[in-house]
Amino acid sequence: MVGYDIVVIGSGPAGLAAAASAYKEGVKSILIIERDRELGGILQQCIHNGFGLFYFTQDLTGPEYATRFIEKVKENGISYKLNTMVLDITSERKIIAINKEEGLLEIQAKAVILAMGCRERTRGSINISGTRPAGIFTAGMAQRFVNMEGYMPGKEVVILGSGDIGLIMARRLTLEGANVKMVLELLPYSSGLTRNIVQCLQDYNIPLYFNHTITKIYGRDRVTGISFAEVDIKDKRPIAETEKEVACDTLLLAVGLIPENELSKKAGIEIDPITNGPVVNDRMETSVEGIFASGNVVHVHDLVDNVSKESEVAGRNAAKYVLSHKKFPSIKVKTVAGHGVLYVVPQIIHPQKMEEEITLYLRVKDIFKDQRLMITIGTEQNPKPIHSIKRLIMAPGEMQSINLKREQILKGIHVNDAAGIDTGLKLTVYIEAKGERKDE
Amino acid sequence: MYDVVIIGGGITGCSIARELSRYHLKVCVLEKEADLCCGTSKANSAIVHAGYDAKPGTLKAKLNVEGNVMYSRVCKELAVPFKRVGSVVVAFSEEEVADLKVLYERGLKNGVSEISIVNQEELRALEPNISTQAVAALYTKTAGIVCPFTLTIATAENAYTNGVNFFFNAEVKEVRVLAAHNGRFGFLLKTRVGSFESKYIVNAAGLYADLINQKIGGEPFSLIPRKGEYCIFDKDQGYLAKTVIFQVPTKMGKGILVSPTIDGNLLIGPTAQNIEDKQDTTTTEQGIQEIITGAKKSVPSFAMQKTITSFAGLRSVPNTEDFIISADKRVKGLVHAAGIESPGLTSVPAIAKMVREILEEEGLRCKRKRNFHPYRQPIIRFSELSPEKQRRLVRQNPNYGRVICRCETITEGEIIEAIQRPLGARDLDGVKRRTRAGMGRCQGGFCGPRVIEILARELKIPLNQVTKCGRASYALDGKTKDSGLEEKGGWQ
Numbered sequence: 015m016v017g018y019d020i021v022v023i024g025s026g027p028a029g030l031a032a033a034a035s036a037y038k039e040g041v042k043s044i045l046i047i048e049r050d051r052e053l054g055g056i057l058q059q060c061i062h063n064g065f066g067l068f069y070f071t072q073d074l075t076g077p078e079y080a081t082r083f084i085e086k087v088k089e090n091g092i093s094y095k096l097n098t099m100v101l102d103i104t105s106e107r108k109i110i111a112i113n114k115e116e117g118l119l120e121i122q123a124k125a126v127i128l129a130m131g132c133r134e135r136t137r138g139s140i141n142i143s144g145t146r147p148a149g150i151f152t153a154g155m156a157q158r159f160v161n162m163e164g165y166m167p168g169k170e171v172v173i174l175g176s177g178d179i180g181l182i183m184a185r186r187l188t189l190e191g192a193n194v195k196m197v198l199e200l201l202p203y204s205s206g207l208t209r210n211i212v213q214c215l216q217d218y219n220i221p222l223y224f225n226h227t228i229t230k231i232y233g234r235d236r237v238t239g240i241s242f243a244e245v246d247i248k249d250k251r252p253i254a255e256t257e258k259e260v261a262c263d264t265l266l267l268a269v270g271l272i273p274e275n276e277l278s279k280k281a282g283i284e285i286d287p288i289t290n291g292p293v294v295n296d297r298m299e300t301s302v303e304g305i306f307a308s309g310n311v312v313h314v315h316d317l318v319d320n321v322s323k324e325s326e327v328a329g330r331n332a333a334k335y336v337l338s339h340k341k342f343p344s345i346k347v348k349t350v351a352g353h354g355v356l357y358v359v360p361q362i363i364h365p366q367k368m369e370e371e372i373t374l375y376l377r378v379k380d381i382f383k384d385q386r387l388m389i390t391i392g393t394e395q396n397p398k399p400i401h402s403i404k405r406l407i408m409a410p411g412e413m414q415s416i417n418l419k420r421e422q423i424l425k426g427i428h429v430n431d432a433a434g435i436d437t438g439l440k441l442t443v444y445i446e447a448k449g450e451r452k453d454e
Numbered sequence: 455m456y457d458v459v460i461i462g463g464g465i466t467g468c469s470i471a472r473e474l475s476r477y478h479l480k481v482c483v484l485e486k487e488a489d490l491c492c493g494t495s496k497a498n499s500a501i502v503h504a505g506y507d508a509k510p511g512t513l514k515a516k517l518n519v520e521g522n523v524m525y526s527r528v529c530k531e532l533a534v535p536f537k538r539v540g541s542v543v544v545a546f547s548e549e550e551v552a553d554l555k556v557l558y559e560r561g562l563k564n565g566v567s568e569i570s571i572v573n574q575e576e577l578r579a580l581e582p583n584i585s586t587q588a589v590a591a592l593y594t595k596t597a598g599i600v601c602p603f604t605l606t607i608a609t610a611e612n613a614y615t616n617g618v619n620f621f622f623n624a625e626v627k628e629v630r631v632l633a634a635h636n637g638r639f640g641f642l643l644k645t646r647v648g649s650f651e652s653k654y655i656v657n658a659a660g661l662y663a664d665l666i667n668q669k670i671g672g673e674p675f676s677l678i679p680r681k682g683e684y685c686i687f688d689k690d691q692g693y694l695a696k697t698v699i700f701q702v703p704t705k706m707g708k709g710i711l712v713s714p715t716i717d718g719n720l721l722i723g724p725t726a727q728n729i730e731d732k733q734d735t736t737t738t739e740q741g742i743q744e745i746i747t748g749a750k751k752s753v754p755s756f757a758m759q760k761t762i763t764s765f766a767g768l769r770s771v772p773n774t775e776d777f778i779i780s781a782d783k784r785v786k787g788l789v790h791a792a793g794i795e796s797p798g799l800t801s802v803p804a805i806a807k808m809v810r811e812i813l814e815e816e817g818l819r820c821k822r823k824r825n826f827h828p829y830r831q832p833i834i835r836f837s838e839l840s841p842e843k844q845r846r847l848v849r850q851n852p853n854y855g856r857v858i859c860r861c862e863t864i865t866e867g868e869i870i871e872a873i874q875r876p877l878g879a880r881d882l883d884g885v886k887r888r889t890r891a892g893m894g895r896c897q898g899g900f901c902g903p904r905v906i907e908i909l910a911r912e913l914k915i916p917l918n919q920v921t922k923c924g925r926a927s928y929a930l931d932g933k934t935k936d937s938g939l940e941e942k943g944g945w946q
């Protein structure tokens with residue numbers, strides 16, 4: 015069995031950034047394992063631009079963004095294996111992987127960083143009625159065909175779901191000469207970035223219908239058409255009278271992403287039922303000691319810049335874990351999604367041993383205009399406000415982030431709380447209900 | 455000149471082919487689709503029934519019980535996964551308990567062994583996730599679950615190895631009855647891939663057997679398609695059913711079953727709706743709603759968001775209300791194996807034997823082959839091997855070191871084998887049915903592009919000629935304008 019200080023599973027932006035920052039922190043024995051034929055993860059098929067506006071303050075394509083990190087990994091001489099699939103990982107951080115050249119590999123790691131990204135939801139998971147012909151693709155799969163294999167999925171296209179991948183593919187297929195007839199969205203708003211709605215649909219006159227869904231698929235060999243209908247805003251069920259048919263030979267589904275955590279489950283890692291990713295603490299460590307996680311495997315990100323930032327935290331702390339096994343106690347604070355908030359990552363904070371500053375990532379449940387995000391800390395009965403920020407607009411499709419300094423958090427805690435480890439302290443993030451605002 | 459032409463490459467046709475391959479006979483199977491198992495045999499409950507359902511005295515009752523007994527051996531010979539998990543018919547009221555007794559009596563009459571009525575507590579021990587409303591159940595140990603695709607394909611493979619020819623895309627369009635004289639008779643069957651002369655025809659065309667019969671001029675019968683819809687759930691829901699869980703049949707139908715599948719998923723369904731179109735395997739919103747509601751009655755706790763796919767199959771319901779397995783009364787040399795609705799899958803080993811006996815009665819001379827080889831090697835399932843064996847296999851053949859399907863851990867080696875085998879896979883569905891690549895929770899999202907690539911390479915066809923299921927079901931369109939690669943800006 016071979017051994018490494020740190021093994022990173024997945025070489026998307028998360029894995030690459032985590033590896034690079036672990037190296038910078040002083041760990042040299044690092045191995046990245048990637049199942050695809052090149053480093054870079056999903057970015058390699060995202061040949062559009064819009065990456066790195068925050069992290070590099072430059073507008074890069076996906077592959078360009080990936081290249082910057084890949085170069086860093088290569089410069090540092092960090093080892094990596096391509097075309098290698100991780101099959102199993104234990105809570106003792108033993109990894110089983112496989113490739114053609116070396117066969118079955120057994121690797122012992124002192125720390126592991128999970129960076130497996132996510133997968134797409136499929137037709138099955140949303141139960142669309144009708145036939146089961148060829149011509150139904152998830153949007154990311156279609157993107158791979160077009161951008162990496164050089165093949166078109168079809169000519170006459172309907173897209174279900176207005177998330178970023180759906181929007182990007184609407185433009186991509188149009189540029190390639192396909193006729194994108196419409197994008198349908200179940201919700202009253204898009205879960206994609208506003209800039210993508212403008213640049214990918216409006217600029218090409220592709221109609222976007224909110225509160226609509228597909229009710230039926232037709233065709234025996236290839237798709238020949240679909241039926242779609244408006245849905246009732248409340249129960250999301252199609253309204254029969256509004257049903258219409260449209261001919262098409264291709265249906266793209268962009269109906270959401272699910273963090274890929276089959277391996278995490280094998281290692282016995284606790285999974286958050288809302289994010290579908292591991293429960294992590296402020297150091298991006300999972301419930302299993304020595305196993306860290308970052309990027310889309312933890313929660314689905316819309317901007318790669320946040321993935322990189324979050325992954326540096328994971329990499330740095332995995333390195334610290336390897337270099338000094340010192341344990342010092344800290345009280346544990348759970349983060350809680352309050353009113354209007356869907357989830358908060360990390361789920362656990364250890365204020366006394368956290369870094370100087372942490373970033374909380376969260377998603378809101380609805381569209382909120384000109385509202386305040388409030389943060390309190392304390393017991394259920396006695397929450398103290400520690401921070402609040404006004405945001406002009408918050409939408410479910412755009413992840414929110416808040417930076418908090420350690421002092422801010424510590425301020426809300428009594429020092430003698432530190433005696434116990436789980437004191438029932440909670441850090442709650444919520445959207446202030448308008449009109450109820452008290453002066454701070 | 456063939457001795458026997460079998461029309462239909464479903465489980466019925468393939469089982470008959472294998473049975474006939476034990477004898478010195480020239481036999482072929484004509485299948486209208488591009489692969490085996492594209493009809494009813496691919497979409498059913500996959501249950502090997504115990505045999506208490508059918509009315510005593512019917513062919514269904516007899517062949518079900520006989521077939522059930524034969525299953526262990528057939529599946530062992532053909533290396534097909536089969537488990538006798540047992541089944542329970544659950545009663546939710548005292549009235550229904552009375553119905554259980556009727557089923558129990560019928561089971562005894564039909565010759566079902568190891569059958570008993572269990573009380574609530576015993577039922578809970580068998581099925582910890584059963585609804586608290588369940589009061590008792592009819593328990594049969596001999597019921598089992600099987601993989602219908604593997605069974606059909608394995609049966610055909612074995613028949614092929616023993617000398618049966620198979621022709622695909624060979625829809626029988628026209629049948630000419632050659633003049634019968636001097637005790638000689640025969641047929642000329644026309645298909646797109648050629649004409650076939652044969653002494654006997656076995657009509658195993660599933661739902662279309664009535665139309666084949668009409669073409670030949672046999673004594674009329676009719677088959678009505680009755681649709682059954684299903685949902686399949688992720689393997690992490692598989693634990694919810696240990697045995698096959700039925701409900702007491704009511705006037706409204708047989709009720710919805712909840713069952714583990716042989717691969718560990720959870721299956722719920724089917725509906726039962728008579729329809730007109732023999733091709734209509736669409737799923738419907740009402741259908742799916744009905745099975746969800748029905749299944750919740752037995753097992754309330756499955757998670758809807760764990761559905762991985764839904765599908766529908768068509769029973770061929772005969773107007774005679776029993777299997778039609780007989781020599782045609784009007785046309786000499788024509789033998790039917792038609793109206794094979796449920797429990798058809800269970801009964802096929804016995805059906806095959808019966809058809810051979812009928813052929814013999816009709817004058818076919820069946821002389822046993824000494825070199826009949828009943829065994830079939832399965833496609834290696836990499837994920838099921840011990841680490842030692844996995845290691846050795848990759849060393850011998852590195853293709854087993856490349857995982858193509860992440861959900862089911864299927865390697866390139868397995869997919870290549872599925873394509874290169876006798877009667878190998880020719881399309882995506884063919885690969886899926888032989889290896890399970892694409893059957894997992896991501897439904898081909900990850901492996902689809904890779905399987906298309908492997909199919910194109912192995913079959914030496916361009917990527918965009920690869921189909922999902924034969925005919926014109928092309929998976930991809932043409933190339934992109936610039937093959938998409940320019941925009942990559944020299945990266946790589």
Ligand SMILES: Cc1cc2nc3c(=O)[nH]c(=O)nc-3n(C[C@H](O)[C@H](O)[C@H](O)COP(=O)(O)OP(=O)(O)OC[C@H]3O[C@@H](n4cnc5c(N)ncnc54)[C@H](O)[C@@H]3O)c2cc1C
Pocket residue numbers: 023024025026027028029047048049050054055056057060063064065066098099100101129130131132154157178179182274277308309310311315316317318319321
């Ligand atoms: C279509 C699309 C458009 C986007 N557009 C933008 C945009 O315009 N701007 C922007 O900022 N962001 C964009 N994003 C978001 C951004 O690309 C993602 O958030 C980011 O790539 C996620 O990084 P990751 O490393 O977590 O996951 P990934 O990039 O998915 O990487 C995960 C890697 O892990 C590997 N892996 C998984 N399991 C295993 C295993 N068992 N063994 C070995 N390897 C494994 C995978 O092969 C993959 O390479 C877009 C995303 C998509 C999909």
Ligand SMILES: Cc1cc2nc3c(=O)[nH]c(=O)nc-3n(C[C@H](O)[C@H](O)[C@H](O)COP(=O)(O)OP(=O)(O)OC[C@H]3O[C@@H](n4cnc5c(N)ncnc54)[C@H](O)[C@@H]3O)c2cc1C
Pocket residue numbers: 461462463464465466467484485486487490491492493494495496497498499500501502503624625626627658659660661662663666680681682683724767768769770794795796797798799800801
């Ligand atoms: C919803 C449902 C649930 C079921 N559940 C069970 C169960 O749990 N247990 C059980 O024992 N049984 C079950 N059954 C029954 C079982 O599935 C069938 O009995 C069995 O699959 C029938 O197989 P077959 O070969 O007769 O028909 P098919 O599989 O339909 O095969 C007929 C073949 O003939 C071909 N064909 C048609 N016309 C022509 C032509 N002109 N030329 C050439 N080829 C032609 C077709 O393409 C097809 O491949 C179920 C059936 C259904 C629909």
